[in-house]
Amino acid sequence: MTSAYASTLLTRTFRRSNHLASRTFLRNGLQCPKCGQGLAVQTRSIHSPADDPSFTSIVDNPPNLVRSGRKHGPGLIILALIPLTAFALGTWQVQRLDWKTKLIAKLEDRLVRSPLPLPPNINPEAIAEFDYRRVFATGHFRHDQEMLIGPRLHDGNNGYMVITPLERGDEGTTILVNRGWIPKSLKRQADRKEGLPTEEVTVEGLLREPWKKNMFTPDNKPELGEFYFPDVEQMAKLTGSQPVWIEETMEPDLLKAYDREAKGIPIGRAAEVNLRNNHAQYIFTWYALAAATSVMLWMVVKKPPTGVARRVRQNKEW
Structure with a gap:
C-alpha cells in the first residue's frame, strides 16, 4: 500500500465520521462543533409524526380484529326450519293417508251390502253412521x-244438479x-217433460251426510231460486222435508247416459266412493322438500370461507 492511497483512504474515513457525527448531533438537538449553525439549517428538513400534538399511535388506538367469510345471519335459522317443517308435514300426511285409506275401505264395505228400505223417520245425527249406505224409498x-x-260440470259440459223432494x-x-x-x-221443465x-x-241411491260449503262458494239465494251448493238444512226447511239427502244411482252406461241427456232425464251417479286420496303424493312432496333443503343447509354450513379468513378493520379515527 502506497502512502498516497493510505492518505486518500484516511481522508474519506474522516469525512464520513464527521458527517455521521453531524447527523447525530442534529437528531439530539446539539450544535455542530465546527459551524454552530447546522441545527438551524438542518432541523427544517427533518420532521417526525410524533412532533404533531394530535398524533395518535397504534398503541393508543388499537385495531379491531374482525372475522369474515363464515358469518351466518337469521337466514340460516329460516333455512334450518324449512326441512323440519317439511318433515313434520310429511309425517302428518302419513297419518292422513292411513286415516283416509281406512275410511274408504269402510265406505266401500257399505256399498257391497244390499240396499235397505229407508225408515219413515230418520234421526239426522245417525246419518253419519250410514254414510254411503245403499237405501231405497x-x-x-x-x-x-x-x-x-x-x-255443475259433467264430462266438460255445463249444467245443473236436480234436487226434487x-x-x-x-x-x-x-x-x-x-x-x-x-x-x-234443458233448465226449463217445459223442455224436459x-x-x-x-x-x-x-x-x-246412497244415503249421504250433509255437504260442507267451500269457502269460495257463494251463498244460496233461495228467494231467487239460485242454489250454488246443497245446503240440506236450508232446502229441507224451504220444502218442508226431513233433512235427509239421497243421491240417486244408476249403472254406468255411456249410451244410456247420452239418451238421458237428450231427453232431459237426470243422469244419476255411480254407486262408488268418490273420495279423493292424494295423500301419497303429498307425502312424497314434503319428504322430498325436507331432503333437498337439508342438503342445502349442510352445504351452507360446511362451505369454506372465501378470501382471507380474518381481516383488520381500520379504526374510523385513523
Missing part, C-alpha cells in the same frame, strides 16, 4: 218444489233426492 216427486244447483205417501214424510245432472240447455215422472216411483 218409494213415493211421488214434487216437481213444483224442484231446485237446481249449479253450475220425494213425498212418501204411506209414511207421510218427505226427503230430498239428488236425481242427477241435466244440461244447461220425459224427465218429470208423475207416477209413483222407487228411488234407489
